[in-house]
Amino acid sequence: MKSKVYISLLLAGWFFSPLASHARELPRIQGAQNQRQLLVNGKPYLILGGELGNSSSGTTEQADVILPKLAKLHVNTALIPVAWGQIEPTENKFDFSVLDHWIDVAREQHLHLVLLWFGSWKNAFSNDAPIWVRQDTKRFPRAISADGAELEILSTLGPETLKLDRTAFSTLMKHVREKDETQQTVLMVQVENEVGYLGLGGRDRSAVANQLFRSAVPDELIKKLESDEKLLSPKLSESFHPAGKSWQEVFGDAANEAFMAWNYARFIQSVAAAGKQAYPLPMYVNAQLPAPAERAGEYPSGGPHPDNLQIYRAAAPALDFYSPDIYWPNFEYWMQRYKLPGNAMFVPEARIDSAPFNAFYAYGEAKAFGFSAFGIDSVEPSLDSSESAPAIEQTYKTLDDLSDILVPAQASGHARGLVLHADSPRPTQTVSLGGFLFEATLSRSWPAKTLLTNDGAMIIVQTGPSEFFIAGRGLTVSFARDPDSDNQVAGIGSIDEVSRIDGKWVTQRRLIGDQSNQGRQLSMSANQVRIYRVVLYTAERAAAQ
Known part of the structure; x- marks a missing residue:
């Protein structure tokens, strides 16, 4: 039986319903x-x-083909590109017919x-800008590499580029408001995509950029960082010397990337602010993260x-939060790097093969309000919601x-x-919640002790003093009692495998005997996502004889 405290918590107002x-x-x-x-309609909304x-x-x-398929996968929010070149194929002539559909x-x-x-920019490059923009390199200048090469990357310092990007984006937001403000199908907007300088030298070497790089760092940035x-x-703190003047003097070895970050952020701030003036939806930017040993310029610098x-944060206050696109194995590490005070946790892109596992970490440990598997349209939903359903469908249904x-x-x-993965640095992980320790290892066969799966994940939600x-x-x-809580011992009261049917929890079976290792452990299904309601108990520790 849940305590009144937890019942009132769970009945508190929140939102997770159709539009x-x-x-x-x-x-x-x-x-x-x-x-x-x-918050959607004033109540928390969880993006699957x-x-x-x-x-x-x-x-x-x-x-017509993709969105019905996503609904069957238990996706509730689709992230879709809107390219500048698509909505403004000719300057000052906009076409929103595809987006409207x-x-x-x-x-x-x-x-x-x-x-x-x-x-x-999209993935650092500028191939989704209109052709008429890319053709006119004098009006819309490009970034220059350290070897003098003109890159397929629009410069952050082109006044006309900023002006027309800002105009196109604000026109888009004005149209979305006219089309959708009542229904609010569109919840948020990502401004640009994985921006940064890709090229030799780590920064734009155009004449304008070089002049600014040799000039004094803006006072507003130095004061904000101080x-x-x-x-x-740690990297920025170590390199930051506010007594300096030029970018090199102030930021040392990090100067090239700090310079590009400032200029990308200022550009995006202008675009986002104009868009919010037209329709103030939440706006964010996403980051392409470096592979091991990559240097700035090998990954998008800035x-x-x-x-x-x-x-x-100093340059772009119009942005609501910052998000990582995580394709590398060290998912937990990158999530924690973005867990900063005031930053909402959202993963706009994650590898589809590991997404069914990493989603549990994102929502449970990082407290993300949203997680998104990239290339979701490549997954075919199950025909009958059976145990053969794709892993991401099982995970999203469970969540x-x-x-x-x-x-x-x-x-x-x-x-x-x-x-946990078979190659995780720690074969066992333990988390603490509600005065109890939950120690997890990858499932193994008995008695051979061979791995039954290469991956495992879980999310724990406490719903009562001893119910999870x-x-x-x-x-x-x-399960064990957290020694930091008291000197009691803990044990398993019951484990029920449950499912949600018509909004109510229904017990499918009670796990005893071999399925609970004689009442000592929860043995999850190796290959199917399941929900278990676990009741633990505590008892006074026997006095030493």
Whole structure:
């Protein structure tokens, strides 16, 4: 039986339902410094997201095929590109017909959308800008490499580039407001995509850029970094010398990337501010993260990498948060790098093969309000929601079932999560919640002790003083009393495998005997996502004889 405290917590107002027909207020990011949430109609909304492949949203026919498929995968929010070159193929002549159709079909499928503005930059390059922009290199100058090469990257310092990108984006936002303000199908907008300088030397070497690089660093940036000294990344803190004048003097070895971060952030600030004036939806930027040993310029230099976030915060206050696109194996590391005071946690792009596991960590441990698997349109949903369903479908269905208890648990600190892989540096991981320790290892066969799976993950939601919902797969979980809580011992009272049917929790079976290792552990299914309701008990420790 849940305590009254937990019942009131779970019944507190929150939102996770199909689109409202009459919106009362615009979506916004709000919450405590360490737990920011996306509010829709004033109530927290959990994004179970999928980002489409870059070439999957350019026609109306694609919407008719893709969006119904996403709904069957239990995706509730699709991230779709909107390219500058598509909506403004001729200067000053805009065409929103394709986008309008996507919005209409999303409404039919009870899906929300996040728009990805592929304006001056997409993955650092400028190939999604209109042809008439890319053809006129005098009006729209390009970044110059250290060897003098003119790159396929629009310079951040082109006044006409900024002016027309800003105009196109604000026109887009004005149109979305006219089309969608009542229904609010569109929740957020990503401004540009994985910006940064890719090329020799780590920064733009055009004549204008070189002159600015030799000039004094703006006072507003130095003052902001000094006031935020405790929030600076170790790299930025080590290189920052506010007594200097030029970028090289102030930032030392980090000067090239700091210079590019400032100029990308200022450009994006102008674009985002104009867009918000037209329609103030939440706006963010995403980062392409470096591979091991990559240097600035080999990865997009000056993007919203965690080393540069305080520069972005100084230059771009119109942005609501900053997000990592995580394709590398060290998912947990990058999530923690973005877990800064005041930054909402959202993963717009994640590898589709590891997404079914990493999603549990994102929502449970990092307290993300959203997670999105990239290339979601490549996944075919199951025909009958059987156990043969794709892994991401199983994960999203489970998170959908848990959403009404997960959202308030995130805010109150009653959720944890972890992910394990066969090559994880630690074969066993332990998290603490509610006075108990949850120790997880990858599932193994008995008695051979061989691995049954290469991956495992779980999310834990506390719903009572000793009651927990644990969802995941591929793990064996042991329980103990947290010694920091008291001197008691703990044991398993019961483990029920449960499912959500018509909004109610239904027990499918009670795990005893071999399935609970004689009452000592939770043995999760190795290959199927399951939800377990676990009741623990405590007892006084026997006095030593």
